[in-house]
Amino acid sequence: MTEIRIPQxxxxxxxxxxxxxxxxxxGAIVEPGKVVVELAVEKAQMELAAPAxxxxxxxxxxxxxxxxxxxxxxxx
Amino acid sequence: MDGGCAxxxxxxxxxxxxxxxxxxxxxxxxIFEGLTQAPERLRLWRPLPALIATLGEANRPDFxxxxxxxxxxxxxxxVRSSGGGAVCLGPGSLVxxxxxxxxxxxxxxxxxxxxxxxTEAVAALDVPLREEHVLGAYxxxxxxxxxxxxxxxxxxxxxxxxxxxxxxWIHAVLAVDATALRYPEAVSEFYANLGATRLADxxxxxxxxxxxxxxxxxxxxxxxxxxAIVRVFTLSRPNPPRFAx
Numbered sequence: 297m298t299e300i301r302i303p304q305x306x307x308x309x310x311x312x313x314x315x316x317x318x319x320x321x322x323g324a325i326v327e328p329g330k331v332v333v334e335l336a337v338e339k340a341q342m343e344l345a346a347p348a349x350x351x352x353x354x355x356x357x358x359x360x361x362x363x364x365x366x367x368x369x370x371x372x
Numbered sequence: 373m374d375g376g377c378a379x380x381x382x383x384x385x386x387x388x389x390x391x392x393x394x395x396x397x398x399x400x401x402x403i404f405e406g407l408t409q410a411p412e413r414l415r416l417w418r419p420l421p422a423l424i425a426t427l428g429e430a431n432r433p434d435f436x437x438x439x440x441x442x443x444x445x446x447x448x449x450x451v452r453s454s455g456g457g458a459v460c461l462g463p464g465s466l467v468x469x470x471x472x473x474x475x476x477x478x479x480x481x482x483x484x485x486x487x488x489x490x491t492e493a494v495a496a497l498d499v500p501l502r503e504e505h506v507l508g509a510y511x512x513x514x515x516x517x518x519x520x521x522x523x524x525x526x527x528x529x530x531x532x533x534x535x536x537x538x539x540x541w542i543h544a545v546l547a548v549d550a551t552a553l554r555y556p557e558a559v560s561e562f563y564a565n566l567g568a569t570r571l572a573d574x575x576x577x578x579x580x581x582x583x584x585x586x587x588x589x590x591x592x593x594x595x596x597x598x599x600a601i602v603r604v605f606t607l608s609r610p611n612p613p614r615f616a617x
Binding site for chain 2: 303316317334336339340341344345
């Protein structure tokens with residue numbers, strides 16, 4: 297199992313971001329390196345890629361408020 | 373830029389005439405998609421009247437209606453992929469876009485560096501800007517560029533991480549001449565048609581031409597601002613830039 301985690305170094309402090317959208321449905325099979333989710337914080341919109349191949353489980357849905365370092369999904 | 377890219381070649385596109393925002397956004401999206409191989413790039417352009425919304429705003433149910441009403445007022449609505457909120461543009465604005473790769477995955481470092489260079493450029497025109505969150509302004513954010521508490525420019529980013537390297541598209545819109553003063557009202561009207569409660573308070577914004585201590589310096593302000601930005605970006609790196617346009 298591999299976690300999809302918002303990088304701890306993506307921003308400086310305890311500001312909150314938001315999940316803009318998932319590009320795959322919960323339970324979809326994803327490939328490593330493919331963008332799976334977009335998030336936004338402080339007028340910056342960012343893509344996160346799948347860290348591994350497998351079945352995606354979404355832990356923080358679109359519009360969820362998130363913090364840096366948070367696990368927002370996993371791949372099994 | 374951003375530390376690890378210093379020393380790389382810089383290409384500068386400086387477009388002389390006002391141009392369609394949709395076309396430039398398409399070009400810039402393509403530059404961003406090609407950043408894996410491409411050199412660092414700086415682009416300066418003046419837009420024809422347009423309202424640029426975000427993907428989140430475009431997903432709202434009343435977006436088509438709001439866009440149609442803005443278009444009826446002569447403001448074509450387009451969608452950008454960076455964050456923030458709606459921005460109204462016109463020939464009184466200058467768009468500055470910077471594309472680069474960075475070993476740092478830190479959005480705040482990118483904001484600080486870009487804001488610092490723009491502030492330095494504007495200071496050459498004797499206008500002291502500072503980074504300041506101008507609450508109530510259109511598309512407000514922590515890295516607004518403000519003069520006496522009023523927003524003159526804003527910055528947003530689009531990023532992706534590839535093999536440990538951040539691909540960064542960071543851009544600013546600077547309100548330069550007086551025609552830009554009416555833009556916040558257009559943003560508020562767009563939000564009202566979108567069914568959003570958000571407002572852009574025109575009292576929270578101003579333009580560079582209004583910030584000048586000597587009004588006679590307003591002549592050729594857009595051109596001198598572009599010169600100053602190119603000069604500051606050029607001096608910030610060891611290699612001379614290449615002008616593509």
